[in-house]
Amino acid sequence: MDKDKNKNVIEGGTDVVSGIFGKYKAEFRKIVWPSLETMAKHTVTVVIVSGIFGAYIALNDGIFGFLFRQFVSLVTGA
Numbered sequence: 001m002d003k004d005k006n007k008n009v010i011e012g013g014t015d016v017v018s019g020i021f022g023k024y025k026a027e028f029r030k031i032v033w034p035s036l037e038t039m040a041k042h043t044v045t046v047v048i049v050s051g052i053f054g055a056y057i058a059l060n061d062g063i064f065g066f067l068f069r070q071f072v073s074l075v076t077g078a
Helices: 002-008 016-029 036-076
Strands: none
Touching: none
């Protein structure tokens, strides 16, 4: 029966849950958060690159859609 009481206690004598959250807390303290200026620069970069890729995909979609419609109308004779 004594083993059942100690089921939630790890070697250091602490509760398992407290030990796990303590480790997470220690890891979060190691995080180096970027400055506001760095975050702004990265955000602007992501928005610009996403816009460029979006425009590229839209252009290719329009070109291939046009070519496909021309091919279908050529094949069907419409």
